[in-house]
Amino acid sequence: MTNLIHSLLFGILLALSNSVLALEVIEILGGKASEIPLAIIPFEDTVNTGGQKAHQIISSDLNRTGLFRPLNTQGISNPPSSDININYTKWSAMDAQFIVVGKVEPEILKVGNIRVTWSLIDVYKEKTVLTMRYIAKKSQYRAVAHKVSDHVYENLTGSKGIFHTKIAYVKKVNDKKYSLNISDFDGFNSRPILNTTQPIISPRWSPDGEKIAYVSFEKKKPVIYIQNLKTGKRTLLANFKGNNSAPAWSPDSKKLAIVLTYNSNSQIYTINADGTGIKQLMRSNAINTEPSWAPNGEDIYFSSNRGGSPQIYKVNIVSDEIARVTYEGKYNLSPSISYDGKLLLFLTSDQGKFKVGIQNLISNQVLKISKGPSDESPIFAPNGHLVLFTYKDYGKTTKIGTVSINGLKRLPINVGNFIIQEPTWGPITN
Amino acid sequence: MKKSLLLLSLIALLGAGCSSTPMDSASEPGAANYYGADGVAVDAATAEALGLEELRGNTLLSQRSVFFDFNKYDIKGEYLDLIGAHAQYLINHAPARMIIKGNADYRGSHEYNLSLGQKRSVAVKEALNSLGVDDSQIETISYGEEYANQECQADACGQDRRADISYEVE
Numbered sequence: 001m002t003n004l005i006h007s008l009l010f011g012i013l014l015a016l017s018n019s020v021l022a023l024e025v026i027e028i029l030g031g032k033a034s035e036i037p038l039a040i041i042p043f044e045d046t047v048n049t050g051g052q053k054a055h056q057i058i059s060s061d062l063n064r065t066g067l068f069r070p071l072n073t074q075g076i077s078n079p080p081s082s083d084i085n086i087n088y089t090k091w092s093a094m095d096a097q098f099i100v101v102g103k104v105e106p107e108i109l110k111v112g113n114i115r116v117t118w119s120l121i122d123v124y125k126e127k128t129v130l131t132m133r134y135i136a137k138k139s140q141y142r143a144v145a146h147k148v149s150d151h152v153y154e155n156l157t158g159s160k161g162i163f164h165t166k167i168a169y170v171k172k173v174n175d176k177k178y179s180l181n182i183s184d185f186d187g188f189n190s191r192p193i194l195n196t197t198q199p200i201i202s203p204r205w206s207p208d209g210e211k212i213a214y215v216s217f218e219k220k221k222p223v224i225y226i227q228n229l230k231t232g233k234r235t236l237l238a239n240f241k242g243n244n245s246a247p248a249w250s251p252d253s254k255k256l257a258i259v260l261t262y263n264s265n266s267q268i269y270t271i272n273a274d275g276t277g278i279k280q281l282m283r284s285n286a287i288n289t290e291p292s293w294a295p296n297g298e299d300i301y302f303s304s305n306r307g308g309s310p311q312i313y314k315v316n317i318v319s320d321e322i323a324r325v326t327y328e329g330k331y332n333l334s335p336s337i338s339y340d341g342k343l344l345l346f347l348t349s350d351q352g353k354f355k356v357g358i359q360n361l362i363s364n365q366v367l368k369i370s371k372g373p374s375d376e377s378p379i380f381a382p383n384g385h386l387v388l389f390t391y392k393d394y395g396k397t398t399k400i401g402t403v404s405i406n407g408l409k410r411l412p413i414n415v416g417n418f419i420i421q422e423p424t425w426g427p428i429t430n
Numbered sequence: 431m432k433k434s435l436l437l438l439s440l441i442a443l444l445g446a447g448c449s450s451t452p453m454d455s456a457s458e459p460g461a462a463n464y465y466g467a468d469g470v471a472v473d474a475a476t477a478e479a480l481g482l483e484e485l486r487g488n489t490l491l492s493q494r495s496v497f498f499d500f501n502k503y504d505i506k507g508e509y510l511d512l513i514g515a516h517a518q519y520l521i522n523h524a525p526a527r528m529i530i531k532g533n534a535d536y537r538g539s540h541e542y543n544l545s546l547g548q549k550r551s552v553a554v555k556e557a558l559n560s561l562g563v564d565d566s567q568i569e570t571i572s573y574g575e576e577y578a579n580q581e582c583q584a585d586a587c588g589q590d591r592r593a594d595i596s597y598e599v600e
Contacts, residue, residue: 199576201540221571266545287545334539
C-alpha cells in the first residue's frame with residue numbers, strides 16, 4: 001500500500017520570478033478582515049483531463065478559507081493566460097484585488113506529462129507577484145491546482161496552505177460494514193486503508209505523517225491500533241482489560257496519550273508508540289478522556305466531568321498541575337489545539353444544539369463557528385486556519401465539511417452518500 | 431480433568447439425593463442441553479453450578495437493562511430490586527461471571543460517550559459491590575454510542591442510555 005502523497009510531486013518546480021513578497025499579511029486571529037476579492041481566470045488549457053478545471057479547483061480551495069472571495073470569471077472575453085499585457089483597468093472595475101492566470105499544455109520533452117505555467121498578479125499595484133511553472137504527470141492535475149492554491153495562500157496570508165494535504169475519516173456503509181478512508185483534503189482520491197465489520201472511532205494522524213492510530217471494536221470491545229501508511233501493517237498499541245480508546249499523538253510522534261478503564265472509569269495514560277512505558281497521568285473519580293497534546297509537548301488538554309458537567313481542562317505532564325480551560329457553557333467536549341498553541345477548538349452544547357467553538361487561549365474569547373444541531377469531531381487543519389467537522393440535520397446522515405475559523409464559510413466535503421464520521425487531518429508534507 | 435472433578439464435587443455438595451445420580455448423567459441421552467456464549471453445549475453439572483435454570487426462570491434475573499437519564503450515571507430506585515437479585519445470584523454462584531456493557535445515546539462525542547457508558551457499567555458494578563459481590567466476578571466495558579440509534583429524537587433516545595447485564599456462560 002503506497003501512499004501517493006509522499007511519493008508524488010513534480011518533475012520540475014521552477015520559480016521563474018519571485019518579485020517582492022509578503023504583501024498584506026492578513027491578520028487572522030480575532031480580525032474582522034473582510035474577504036479579499038480575487039479572480040481565478042480560466043486557464044488556457046490544451047490538455048483534456050476531464051473533471052474540474054484548474055481555476056475551479058483553485059477557486060473552491062480558496063473559497064473554503066473564508067478569507068477570499070473568488071469572483072465569477074465565467075464568460076469573460078479574451079481571458080489572459082499570462083502576465084503579459086494585463087488590462088488592469090478591466091480587473092479593477094470587476095473589483096478584483098488579485099488575479100491568477102495560467103496555461104496548461106502538453107510537456108513536449110516528457111510524454112504523458114503536462115506543463116502548467118501560472119502567475120499571481122496584484123491588480124492594485126499593477127505588478128506580478130509570482131510566476132511558477134510545474135511539470136507533472138497528467139494524473140497529478142488536481143495536485144498541481146492545489147499547489148497553486150497553496151502558493152497563492154502563502155503569498156497573501158503569510159501562512160502555509162493546506163490544499164495539498166490529506167484527511168482520513170470513517171465511512172459507515174451499514175451496521176456491519178465500516179472502513180477507514182484516506183482522501184485529499186477536499187474528498188477526492190479516496191481509498192480505504194481498513195475494512196471491518198465493527199465500529200472504528202478516533203483516528204488520529206501522527207504529526208510526522210507516517211501513521212494513523214485508531215480505535216476499533218473488532219475485538220468486541222474498544223482497542224487501539226497503529227497503522228503504518230506506507231506498509232499498510234498495523235500493530236496493537238493497547239488491549240488492556242476494559243476499554244482502550246482516545247489515542248492522541250505527542251508533537252514528536254514518539255508517544256501517545258490514551259484512555260484506559262480497566263474495571264473502573266476512564267483515565268488518561270501516556271504510552272510510547274511501540275507500546276512500552278505506560279504511565280498513568282492523573283487519578284480521579286470523574287471521567288477523564290479525549291486527551292489532546294499541545295504543541296509545546298508539555299500540556300495535555302482533556303475533557304472531564306470533575307466539576308459536574310463536562311468541561312475542558314489541561315494537565316501539565318511535568319508539574320502534574322491541572323487547570324480548567326473552558327468556563328462558557330455547560331457542556332464542552334473534544335478539545336484540540338492549533339499548531340501554534342494559540343487556539344482551542346472544541347464541541348459545545350448551546351441550548352441543546354452541539355456546535356463547534358473556538359477559544360482564543362490568550363484572550364479566552366469564544367466564537368461559535370458552526371450552527372449545529374448535531375455537529376461533532378472538530379479538528380484543525382495543519383495550519384490552524386480551517387476546521388474539519390461532522391454535521392447532521394435531524395434525521396439525516398452524518399457528513400463531513402470544513403468551516404473557516406472565522407465562521408464565515410461552512411462547506412461540505414462530498415465523499416459519497418454514506419455516514420461519514422470521526423475525521424482527522426494529516427500534516428503538511430512537501 | 432481437575433475441572434470436572436471440581437464440578438463433580440460441586441454436584442455432590444449441591445444436589446439432594448445425588449448419591450443415586452450416575453456419574454456420567456451429563457452425557458446421557460435426554461439430558462437437557464445448555465448453550466454457552468459460543469453456542470457450545472454446557473454440561474448439566476456446570477449449568478447447575480451456575481444456576482442457569484434460575485437465571486432464566488427468575489423474573490428479576492431475566493431483566494438485564496438498567497436505564498439512565500441524559501448525561502447521568504446514577505442508578506434510579508426502580509432498578510434496585512433487579513440489581514439486588516443479580517447480586518444474590520452472583521453471591522450464590524461463585525463461578526458465575528458477569529459482563530456489564532454500558533451504552534450512551536448518540537448526542538455528544540463518540541469518546542465522551544464511551545466514557546459515559548463506562549461510568550454507567552461501573553455504577554451497576556459498584557451497586558453490586560455494595561451488596562457484597564466480589565470484583566473478580568464482574569467485568570465492565572462500554573460500547574458508548576457505537577450501537578445506538580443514530581436517528582432517535584427526544585425521549586426515544588432514552589433506550590440507548592443503559593447498562594446491559596450479561597453472563598459469560600450464556
